[in-house]
Amino acid sequence: MALHLTWGFAFGLLGNILSILVCFAPIPTFYQICKKKTSEGFQSFPYVIALLSAMLWLFYAYFAEDATLLISVNSITFCMETAYLSLYFFYASKKDKIITMKSVLLFNVFGFGIISIIAMFLTHGKERVKLLGWICMIFALSVFVAPLGIVRKVIQTKSVEFMPFSLSLFLTLSAVMWFFYGFLRRDFFVAIPNTLGFIFGAFQMLLYVIYRKPRKSLEKPTLDESPEHVIDVPKPDETICCELNTGHEVVEDKLVEEQPKQINQDKDLSDTV
Numbered sequence: 001m002a003l004h005l006t007w008g009f010a011f012g013l014l015g016n017i018l019s020i021l022v023c024f025a026p027i028p029t030f031y032q033i034c035k036k037k038t039s040e041g042f043q044s045f046p047y048v049i050a051l052l053s054a055m056l057w058l059f060y061a062y063f064a065e066d067a068t069l070l071i072s073v074n075s076i077t078f079c080m081e082t083a084y085l086s087l088y089f090f091y092a093s094k095k096d097k098i099i100t101m102k103s104v105l106l107f108n109v110f111g112f113g114i115i116s117i118i119a120m121f122l123t124h125g126k127e128r129v130k131l132l133g134w135i136c137m138i139f140a141l142s143v144f145v146a147p148l149g150i151v152r153k154v155i156q157t158k159s160v161e162f163m164p165f166s167l168s169l170f171l172t173l174s175a176v177m178w179f180f181y182g183f184l185r186r187d188f189f190v191a192i193p194n195t196l197g198f199i200f201g202a203f204q205m206l207l208y209v210i211y212r213k214p215r216k217s218l219e220k221p222t223l224d225e226s227p228e229h230v231i232d233v234p235k236p237d238e239t240i241c242c243e244l245n246t247g248h249e250v251v252e253d254k255l256v257e258e259q260p261k262q263i264n265q266d267k268d269l270s271d272t273v
Contacts, residue, residue, distance in 0.1 A: 008184035012069035015177035019073045022170040023080040030087050039092040043150070044085060044100040051081035052107045053139045059116065060132040060189075069181070070190075133189035140193035144171070144200045151204060158211050165208045172201030 026047075033039050054077040061067035061074065089100055115135060123131050154160055175197030182190030 008181055009069070011177050011181040011184065015174060015181050016069055016073045018170055018174035018177055020076055022174050023077055025170050026084060030084060033087065033091050037091055039088050039096060042088070044088045044092070044096065045103060046150075047081050047084045047088065048100070048103045048107055049139065049142050051078065051085065051104075052112060053136070053142070054078040054081060055108065055112055056115070056132070056136045056139055059119070060129070060136045063129050063132065064187075133187075137189045137193050141196060144175070144193065144197040151207060154207050154211055160208050160211050165205065165212075168201055168204035168208060172198055172205065175201055 029042065033042065054074045057070055057074040058078065061070035064070070085100065085104065089097055092100060115132075119128050119132055175194040179191050179194040179198065182188060182192075182194065
């Protein structure tokens, strides 16, 4: 039993480290958002769900026994997700700001408030821990399922621009560590959702391997794009241009002089007839 607790603490510690790395993984994404000063192409919903999950796990860990590792990791997650949502809201369009605000009010304020009232006033002791455990497990699954919207976009566009590989990798490794933490400590509310977390994370990495390089265009190069078909035409000499121009003017002058003569000849011929 003591050995199980020791290994459980080790996996929990590794889970803390990897989960913190997961929290840092979106930093390049938000660097692009700040650089471009727009959140276009990115979704706020995964961060809203991740924030709610951190809030619920903190609530669960407060009543559970010996859940220090859960408290530490979810406290950091809570702070990071709050910072991400603040940046997203600052650079989002008016439409995305409204969607994000509605999501935060619905899930993080109203939803968490209802759960807190039910847990505090309608349950006690182990029943409260069990209820919160089930709720946390459902929302943990939601955290892993939320990026599937991005997965759909990757398959449609055949581009991994909006699905960072580092995030998928750390999510998968973190899911493995928390599974063993929950399994060794007999906390199946932690172990079960991380099983699906590993499956979803592995699937995202597989998609990244498939679509990491854009397909080359099969169109034939045009005359302007192909350097092999460009013909260098030398510019004509200035003296030649002058000669051509003067020659053209002489011909026009001769035509002007000969035109009245031809008219007079035609008139004389008609008179004789």
